[in-house]
Amino acid sequence: xxxxxxxxxxxxxxFTPGTAADWExxxxxxxxxxxxxxxxxxxxxxxxxxxxxxxxxxxDLPFTKQKPGxxxxxxxxxxxxxxxxxxxxxxxxxxxxxxxxxxxxALQRGADGIYFVVHQQxxxxxxxxxxxxxxxxxxxxxxxxxxxxxxxQRLYAELERCNVSHxxxxxxxxxxxxxxxxxxxHEESRDFIKILELTKDSPDFYGVTVNGTSFSSIGASVxxxxxxxxxxxxxxxxxxxxxGEPLESVLRNMQFVIASGTNYFFEIAKLRALRLLWATVVxxxxxxxxxxxxxxxxxxxxxxxxxxxDPYVNMLRTTTEAMSAVIAGCDSLTVSPFDxxxxxxxxxxxxxxxxxxxxxxEEAYLDKSIDPAAGSFYLESLTNALAQKAWNLFQxxxxxxxxxxxxxxxxxLGSITEVSRRKFRNxxxxxEVLVGTNKYPNPKEKVSFDPEELIQxxxxxxxxxxxxxxxxxxxxxxxxxxxxxxxxAIVALIGNSxxxxxxxxxxxxxxxxxxxxxxxxxxxxxxxxxxRLLHAAADVVAVSTSEAAYAREFNPxxxxxxxxxxxxxxxxxKHLKEEMIAHGYDEFLFEDCxxxxxxxxxxxxxxxxxxx
Numbered sequence: 001x002x003x004x005x006x007x008x009x010x011x012x013x014x015f016t017p018g019t020a021a022d023w024e025x026x027x028x029x030x031x032x033x034x035x036x037x038x039x040x041x042x043x044x045x046x047x048x049x050x051x052x053x054x055x056x057x058x059x060d061l062p063f064t065k066q067k068p069g070x071x072x073x074x075x076x077x078x079x080x081x082x083x084x085x086x087x088x089x090x091x092x093x094x095x096x097x098x099x100x101x102x103x104x105x106a107l108q109r110g111a112d113g114i115y116f117v118v119h120q121q122x123x124x125x126x127x128x129x130x131x132x133x134x135x136x137x138x139x140x141x142x143x144x145x146x147x148x149x150x151x152x153q154r155l156y157a158e159l160e161r162c163n164v165s166h167x168x169x170x171x172x173x174x175x176x177x178x179x180x181x182x183x184x185x186h187e188e189s190r191d192f193i194k195i196l197e198l199t200k201d202s203p204d205f206y207g208v209t210v211n212g213t214s215f216s217s218i219g220a221s222v223x224x225x226x227x228x229x230x231x232x233x234x235x236x237x238x239x240x241x242x243x244g245e246p247l248e249s250v251l252r253n254m255q256f257v258i259a260s261g262t263n264y265f266f267e268i269a270k271l272r273a274l275r276l277l278w279a280t281v282v283x284x285x286x287x288x289x290x291x292x293x294x295x296x297x298x299x300x301x302x303x304x305x306x307x308x309x310d311p312y313v314n315m316l317r318t319t320t321e322a323m324s325a326v327i328a329g330c331d332s333l334t335v336s337p338f339d340x341x342x343x344x345x346x347x348x349x350x351x352x353x354x355x356x357x358x359x360x361x362e363e364a365y366l367d368k369s370i371d372p373a374a375g376s377f378y379l380e381s382l383t384n385a386l387a388q389k390a391w392n393l394f395q396x397x398x399x400x401x402x403x404x405x406x407x408x409x410x411x412x413l414g415s416i417t418e419v420s421r422r423k424f425r426n427x428x429x430x431x432e433v434l435v436g437t438n439k440y441p442n443p444k445e446k447v448s449f450d451p452e453e454l455i456q457x458x459x460x461x462x463x464x465x466x467x468x469x470x471x472x473x474x475x476x477x478x479x480x481x482x483x484x485x486x487x488x489a490i491v492a493l494i495g496n497s498x499x500x501x502x503x504x505x506x507x508x509x510x511x512x513x514x515x516x517x518x519x520x521x522x523x524x525x526x527x528x529x530x531x532r533l534l535h536a537a538a539d540v541v542a543v544s545t546s547e548a549a550y551a552r553e554f555n556p557x558x559x560x561x562x563x564x565x566x567x568x569x570x571x572x573x574k575h576l577k578e579e580m581i582a583h584g585y586d587e588f589l590f591e592d593c594x595x596x597x598x599x600x601x602x603x604x605x606x607x608x609x610x611x612x
Contacts, residue, residue, distance in 0.1 A: 020054040027051065044221040044419050045266070047385045053377035061384050063276065068370045069293075072279030074272050074383065075371040076329035077293040082370045085139050085332035086357035087113040087298070088350065095125040100132050103140075109351070110358045113139030113171065115334055121151040126158045135159070136168035139204075139332065141298075148175035149194040152207075156198055169199075172206035172255050172298065178232045179211040182407040189243050196240070196249050206255040206296055208236055215412075216259040217303045218463045219420025222266050226390035228412055229256060230277055231403040237285065238402070251282060251291040260325040261302040262317055265382060268373050271297055271328035273387040280391070299325035300334045306341050307466040308454070309473055310436025310445055314338035315352060322356050326366045327373060333357055341461060342449050427465055429592045430506075437466045441513040451477040469513070472599040476515030479606045487606055489516040489540040491570065492533060494523050503570040504544035507589050511540065514599060540602060542589055544570040566605055568598070 028036050039051040058064050068075040088111040092099035096118065103114040114133075118124050121144045133140060144151050152173060159166050173195065177184045184192075195207040212229035220228070233254060240250045256274065260267045279292040301318040315338045322335050335353040337345035345353075360366045373379040400406040407413065426432040433439040451474035454460050461467070480486045489511035493504040504520055511518040516539075523529035526545075533541060572590040573580045580588070587598050 018054075020056045023052055023054055043266075044422065045223040045386065045389055046221075047223075047382070047389060049382075053381050055377060057377050058380045058384075061380060063384075064375075064380055071289045071292065072276050072283075073293050073295075074276040074279075075374060076275065078329065078370050081367050082326070082329060082372075083361075083367045084326055084330055084357075085112040086110065086354065086361075087115050087139065087141070087332045087334045088354050089115045089117060089300075089334050089336070091344070092116045092118045092124060094120060095123050095128070097125060097128055100125070100129050104132050106350070106354065107133065107138055110354050113141065113332060115141045115143065115174075117143045118151070119145075121145070121147060124151070126151075126155045130155075130158045130162050130164060135170070136164060139170040141171035141174065143174040145175075147191070148173055149191040149198075152195055152198050166202050169202040169205040171204075172209055172296070174209040174211070174257065176209050176211045176214070176232075178235050178403060179214040179229070182412075183404045184235070184239055189239050192236075192240055193243055193245055196245055196253055199253060200249065203252075207253045208240075208250060209255045209257055210236065212256055212258040213300060213303070215416060216261065217461075218416055219304060219423050219465070220416045221419045222261075222263070222270050222386060223389040223393055224416055224419065225258070226270060226274055226277065226386065227393035227397060228403065229258070229274070230281065230390070230394050231397045231406070233278075234281060234398070235403040237281075247285060247287055248291060251285075251287060252294045254294070255296040255298060257298045257300060258325075258330075259302040259304070260299050260321040260330075262305045262321060264320055264324050265379060266386070267321065267324035268328045269379055269382040269386050271299070271325065271330060272371075272373065272379075272383045273390060275329075276383070276387050277391055277394070296331045297329075298332045298334070299328075299330035301325075301336045303336070303461060304463070304465050305434070306336065306461075306464060307434055307437045308341045308470050309466070310442045311338050311341065313436040314341075315356075316435075318353065319356050319360075322360060323364075323366070326357075326360055329371060341464070342454055423465060424468060428468065428594065428596050430595075431592070432465075434466050434469070438469050438513055439509065441509070443512050443518075447477050451475075451481075468596055472596070472603070473513070473515045475599075475603045475606070479603075480515070486515065486517045487539040488537060489518045489542060490533065490536055490538040491518065491520045491542045491544060492523060492529050493520055494526060494529050494543065494545040500544045503590060504542075506591055507542040507544060507568070507570040510589060510595060511542070514602075516540070538565045539606065540566045540568065542568040542570045543585075566602060 024036065036051065041049040043049060063072070063074050066075060069077055069079045088103070088106045090099045090103050090106070096116070099116060103116070106114065129135075129140075142151065156166055159169070175191075177188050192208060199205050199207045210229055210233045212225050215225045215228050233256070236254070237247070237250055241247050258271065258274065274297070275292075275295065278295050279289070282292040283289060301321040305317055305321075306314055314336075318335050318338065322333060325333055335356045337349035337353045339345060339349045373383075397403060397406045397411070400409060400411060403412070423432065427434060427438055430438060436442060455471065455474055476487060489507075491504050491507045491511075493500060508518050508520050521529075521532075523532070529543075566586045567584060568587050568589045569580055569585050570589050572593070573588055577588065587601055589595070589598055
């Protein structure tokens with residue numbers, strides 16, 4: 001018996017090991033009349049998450065015994081610590097002088113690297129960059145929209161003129177026509193060959209980037225993001241090796257940019273599954289298995305979950321997103337500023353974003369443990385489930401002829417749209433929560449931007465999860481600015497039953513999220529409510545009562561109201577819907593209803609008032 005086994009025996013001998021059957025028996029007993037199966041979470045990934053996991057769930061998984069640095073590198077290739085680079089994104093317009101100065105300042109204030117988004121690559125002043133920032137010391141990366149080889153050629157020529165060794169260059173070049181444009185033409189293939197030739201002696205600079213963010217930013221599931229990122233990477237491998245580039249050269253230069261979302265444990269498992277699947281691809285190409293360890297993963301906080309309303313909540317979102325990426329072992333990380341959805345970031349929001357990564361390292365010590373998810377029954381099982389689902393989808397794409405052909409057939413965008421629509425519907429009905437947007441709003445929030453100008457701006461991201469809800473709120477803000485008053489909703493709570501209280505609370509939160517001045521008024525009877533509301537200043541009246549008789553009696557009196565408010569029933573009338581409409585109710589507001597349709601009706605009325 002080993003010392004470890006003896007220690008375990010001494011420490012835990014008084015406890016009886018619990019089997020999966022024991023846990024199930026205990027759970028069913030504690031739940032009483034609630035079926036254990038009702039606690040299963042059915043995810044967008046097609047994976048059913050159980051309420052608990054046990055040792056039996058990972059007993060047959062081969063990677064549970066592997067250590068960091070072992071093939072297939074599920075736990076990464078780090079063996080000393082879990083360090084990552086804190087990379088700040090900087091927009092570079094024109095010659096980029098302002099961006100370069102901002103970058104130089106950020107590098108002195110906690111950033112480990114810079115990610116320049118270069119808008120006009122032919123104007124970007126690489127001479128000023130090389131003289132202002134030590135490219136041999138810091139990781140400096142670049143996103144360009146066209147002619148990436150020419151940009152890199154100018155950079156390398158300037159390095160040579162300044163006697164700066166290109167061998168010490170660190171960072172990556174982000175030019176990804178396959179993920180972003182769905183295909184790569186012959187000229188772009190030649191561009192990549194030139195890039196790989198230039199960077200062959202720069203081992204820490206990566207020239208081939210695959211953007212998984214192209215899928216996650218439009219609502220893809222984690223499974224889809226993994227499968228389609230992998231498929232796009234294989235498309236690069238095939239194109240570039242067919243053009244004559246050695247397989248080893250392409251593999252060494254491969255990097256993934258992956259978004260980290262708010263689904264905390266799934267995001268941890270995602271990067272682990274990605275490394276596992278990438279090793280499988282490398283093995284399938286009969287390349288040296290160790291080349292799989294060359295894969296670099298740059299994580300960015302998700303744009304899909306960023307919100308315009310109550311934007312300070314984005315600080316909390318990006319913190320958990322960053323934690324997921326770091327725990328999963330990303331190589332570098334960019335945290336988005338909390339206000340990036342509605343204006344250019346400023347010094348304050350950029351500093352807060354930069355400091356998230358610093359706090360996770362310096363105060364939370366997340367760099368001290370490699371793969372802290374190791375051994376977790378849930379996370380190990382989830383990693384395996386995601387890998388299997390993603391691999392099956394990847395094989396389906398390959399059977400269609402690969403990424404470019406599957407995209408051309410509409411399969412990739414079609415499948416993502418199907419998932420994103422379900423997500424939008426869940427947000428609209430409140431099943432999925434965006435704090436501060438469709439739940440727990442800040443009623444005192446003052447919008448600091450012009451809603452109409454923002455909505456019409458080409459930079460306003462309309463693919464985000466919050467966008468439909470935000471548009472409703474923007475419409476309310478426009479009404480406020482044109483009429484110099486905030487629209488008002490009164491929730492009329494008649495009686496004291498528990499269900500009426502629930503319905504009233506839902507209606508109150510709904511209209512508060514929509515930017516209305518909202519009041520809940522309690523009434524003992526229908527006659528009292530209708531008499532007092534007859535002269536109340538309200539644009540909408542939501543009646544919370546579960547008895548159809550009350551509902552039938554209530555609305556006729558309000559037809560004589562001078563303001564003619566919309567009258568909603570805060571309940572699901574089910575088979576009485578037509579009868580309620582006949583009695584003058586405009587719509588029905590309840591959990592799981594189509595709230596976007598209700599707000600469309602409400603704003604049609606408000607818009608009509610403004611035009612009048």
